[in-house]
Amino acid sequence: MSDHYFGSDTLFSTLAESIGLIAMVWELEPDIIHLSEQWTALTGHPSADPISSAQLRKIIHSDDLMVMNDAILRCLKGSDHFYDAEVRVLHRNGEWIWLAARGRVVERNAEHRAARIVASFLDIGHRKRAELILSESEQRYRAMFNISPHGILLTKPDGEILSANPAACLLTGYSEAELIHLGHAGLSKSADTARSSLPLTGLQMGSRNGQASLFRKDGVRLDVALSSATFTDQSGAMRISVMLQDITDSIATERKLQRLARLYDARSRCNQAIIQSKTPQALYEAVCKIVAECGDFGLAWVALVDWQTRQIKPSCSEGRERAYLHSAKISIDPTIPAGCGPLGRAIRESRNIICEDFQNAPSTAPWHALAGIHHFRAIAVFPLQQTGQTIGALTLYASDKDYFDAQLVELLAEIARDISFGLDNLQRDIALSSSEARFRTLWETSTDGILMMTQESIIRYANPALETLYGHPGDQLLGKSIAMLQPARFRTSHDEGIRRFLRSGRRMLNWRGASVVALHADGHEFPMEISFSEAVIDGERLFIDFMRDITERKRANDLVSHQNAILKMITSSVELPITLAAVNQMIEGQVSDTTCCIQGLHESDGSFSWQVAENLPESFTHFMLQLPTGKAGLPDTALDAARVVADLECDPDYAAHALLAREYGIRGTSFWPVQGRQGQSLAVLVLYHHGSRAISEFEQCLLPSVVDLIGLAIENRKSDERIRYLAHHDDLTGLPNRARFMQELTLATARAARGGHQVGLLFLDLDRFKNINDTLGHHTGDAVLREVANxxxxxxxxxxxxxxxxxxxxxxxxxNFFDLATLTGIAQKLIEQISQPMDIEAQEFHLTVSIGISIYPVDGSDIHTLIKNADMAMYRVKELGRNSHQFYDEQMSAG
Ligand SMILES: Nc1nc2c(ncn2[C@@H]2O[C@H](COP(=O)(O)OP(=O)(O)OP(=O)(O)O)[C@@H](O)[C@H]2O)c(=O)[nH]1
Structure with a gap:
């Protein structure tokens, strides 16, 4: 402030200085501004010299000039004061400082215009800085409030909403006004009153952090993260700022992840159940329970389908809404609405069907009302298959729409596939266990020996029958070479056969029913029928041999074929000794340690006259043949009934020849009488046993039939002989018959032709033989004929x-006669013999005979002519008076 001014008004000056407020005195005309020292203190500018308003304006911030002008203008217009004109003044140090100016008009001119203004300045830099910070903070808050992606609600502690930012409106779907109207409680209630109310716990409690659910205006439930802060507003009232962050998606994701985690767990539990379940029903029940629990499904059930009746039957169900199944009508019949739902289609089409809006989908119309009661909003159906055929479905109901996302569906589908796989396995297991049981039974109870051997012919497995068959305990067979079951002479060919097969696949042996020779543990060999097959068991290529002891069968076959051969021999008229030797051979083949002898009876005197015993020493059989029946030889009853002498040495009846028998290594014997059809004794079959033993059951059966065979052979032989005899002999007289004679005449004429000699033929016809027949009967006639023949x-x-x-x-x-006289001599001798009286049946007969004679070749070059001519000559004799003979001559033929 200038000295002259302040100096001239000491009071004012003193006042100004003392209070330190007055900074300037502005004389408007002329435009002079006097500055005090306080100005200097505030602005750093000198105050000794007055300045003009223009100079003042230069150091006032251009943005604030208007403020200064307004203040002055107000004074000029008549106002005495101006207050708090806040302006920025450029400090001498170059910084802007905030000053609040307050002025007063202290002098006016005659026109009452302000002539002098006194102004004081207050440093308001501190306040301005505070205001700036506050303003910036406010701006930031506002900006944050308005543009925050998260909803922000300003509330009272009682939950009344005072303000809501745009994000909160966007989030909730309500306007700010609506939110203010609703308050917390309203937000946590669904507009749809049917839906359950989820409290905004975090909001109500005013906790700093939390989580809550609220319902949008459109009814959609939101999950929000809460972050709240309590503060006091300017009025000192307590306020709460709540930040809402929509975490529906992340919560849903988290829930899905949790659900998936649970379902993954479910899958592994299902797999456990699949392994452990013994029946399909047990499997369904276990899986249903697991899936319902882990997936938080209101209902999980397994439907089984009856393809014939097209009915669906619940196999099992789990979940709090199981009652749904009591009322729901579901079918797979595509012709009715109940068959066109997700389950029916899924089963018919064998594919997963997901319906994410169960209560609104047209195809689920039949169940909308019921599903509403049970809060089902989504359904997923996964067909179950067994051996490729759809047998039912796993059906799951969720209480949220869009519950079944792709990942969940995939997982549930896998579980369904696991069940299908489990069912197949189960079926296989059941089949396997029944097959295993069958196999076990077969293996253990089979009367056939079964062994499995490696390519190196090592025995891997042997069944109990095989042990019995070969007499080796099972543990002695396993791991051993099959060679131990084969006679040494066959081992090389067996090995070569196996090697050849492995090399070329060529089978030299019949794989089905080959006959081989087996070696028993006790060293004896026996016939075996063996069938082979190949299999890979536990990764190892094995040969499986089915073995059957065919000793009995072979014996039976041998017996049958032997018997057939013998029967053929019998009917083919083979010599009896040869046939009986075959019988002996057959018995010796069938009965071990036995040698046979067939001793035949002489037909006439009943003594043993012949024997067939080719395997007994001749000295022994000769000795036996000599022994009379009932003495030391055969027992008295040998011809009547079979008898067995187990040990000759122990039987006093056989003491005589026991010694001899021992010499030939014979201990026991048995006798089997051979009788003819009429019961007549024909022979005795004698079996000599080389050990002391009783007759076996088999022998008891065999020998009677063999004995019959022997009888048949002997009788057949006799019949044969008879037939042969009758073919060439006259049954009445025993003389060769016509046929035989013709043969012999043929041969004789052939010999005569070759030798150039003659054959004489004498044709005899008894004279008046008919009379004998007629008077004394044929029987006597026969006797006469026999005597004539004789x-x-x-x-x-x-x-x-x-x-x-x-x-x-x-x-x-x-x-070979010399001349006709020889023939004449024969004729005369014959006539003479016949004419001798015959005593027959106590009567005397006197017969004569007429004889015609022809000679080969002179009287006929063939036998028929020869006979005819002899006959003609004989008739000539008859004509001439009988009882004589005549040679043929050609005139007889002419006559
Ligand atoms: N007893 C018996 N009579 C037989 C047999 N075969 C034929 N006769 C009979 O033998 C008789 C043969 O008679 P003939 O040769 O025709 O006549 P005959 O009485 O001998 O008279 P001649 O030959 O003219 O001297 C017939 O009565 C036959 O029935 C036979 O086997 N036994």
């Missing part, structure tokens, strides 16, 4: 043949 046979040489042609006609054939 006489004729004895009347001629051995070389001359006598035959009966039939009736009372006989022929004599003479070869």
């Amino acid at each position: 006489r004729l046979r004895h009347a001629v040489r051995e070389v001359d043949m006598v035959a009966r042609l039939g009736g009372d006609e006989f022929v004599v054939m003479a070869e």
